[in-house]
Amino acid sequence: MQTHRYRSSQVFLHWATFLLVAVLVSLPYADEFYRSMLGSRRNVMTLHKSLGILVLLLTVARLLVRWRTPRPAQANVPLDHAARAGHYLLYAVLLAMPVSGLVFNSKPLDLFWLVQLPPLPVSEDARQLARQFHLVAQYLFLALVAGHAGFALWHHYVRKERVLATMSFGGARQ
Ligand code: HEM
Numbered sequence: 640m641q642t643h644r645y646r647s648s649q650v651f652l653h654w655a656t657f658l659l660v661a662v663l664v665s666l667p668y669a670d671e672f673y674r675s676m677l678g679s680r681r682n683v684m685t686l687h688k689s690l691g692i693l694v695l696l697l698t699v700a701r702l703l704v705r706w707r708t709p710r711p712a713q714a715n716v717p718l719d720h721a722a723r724a725g726h727y728l729l730y731a732v733l734l735a736m737p738v739s740g741l742v743f744n745s746k747p748l749d750l751f752w753l754v755q756l757p758p759l760p761v762s763e764d765a766r767q768l769a770r771q772f773h774l775v776a777q778y779l780f781l782a783l784v785a786g787h788a789g790f791a792l793w794h795h796y797v798r799k800e801r802v803l804a805t806m807s808f809g810g811a812r813q
């Protein structure tokens with residue numbers, strides 16, 4: 640059955656991921672600012688890594704919910720196919736960024752300062768490759784997110800279509 644909006648669990652997971660990604664990407668870039676709050680570069684990166692692992696878990700949960708839920712129908716079929724392809728790419732990078740981070744991480748990771756995860760047992764070559772990937776793929780990720788948000792706003796403000804409403808809180812699911 641076709642539906643007109645995303646489930647509230649999907650809406651929650653979408654916007655929670657957005658907030659977490661915004662904070663975790665800003666951490667390595669605004670390192671000095673965060674260091675004044677968290678005390679050291681190590682703590683700044685511990686928070687970056689912990690939030691990255693949380694994003695990985697939320698993305699797996701999202702994919703499980705999505706697999707069991709029909710996607711809201713859109714009126715414009717070619718644009719809808721393009722949007723769907725873009726969403727698959729977004730999911731791919733949402734998984735690949737934290738996984739590559741985990742692979743290249745070489746020190747024990749203090750997950751939210753609560754639990755210590757040992758580094759994965761991988762070769763030094765694999766670590767270097769994963770680091771290169773992490774540092775390069777961030778640009779693909781940021782470009783995809785910018786394009787995705789841009790299209791959502793274009794649909795809303797220029798084409799006056801209710802795509803944004805499918806991913807907003809409130810209202811019964813039809
Ligand atoms: C959605 C998840 C993630 C995103 C979007 C992400 C994104 C980024 C970005 C934008 C940078 C800055 C790169 C630069 O300075 O040019 C970075 C650096 C880094 N990330 Fe992630 N990251 C994620 C998850 C993780 C995870 C799970 C780990 C480790 C367990 C991790 C470890 C690191 C480390 C150690 C650096 C510093 C790299 C260096 O300067 O050598 N990241 N990440």
Ligand code: HEM
Binds near residue numbers: 657710729730804
């Ligand atoms: C880190 C940032 C973001 C990521 C990773 C992300 C990811 C995604 C993904 C993967 C989907 C597909 C959902 C599905 O069908 O399972 C989606 C849908 C959607 N997102 Fe985002 N999103 C982000 C930010 C935004 C922003 C800033 C906006 C609004 C300006 C937005 C608006 C939407 C809308 C309206 C949909 C539904 C589109 C449709 O079904 O055609 N997203 N997002």
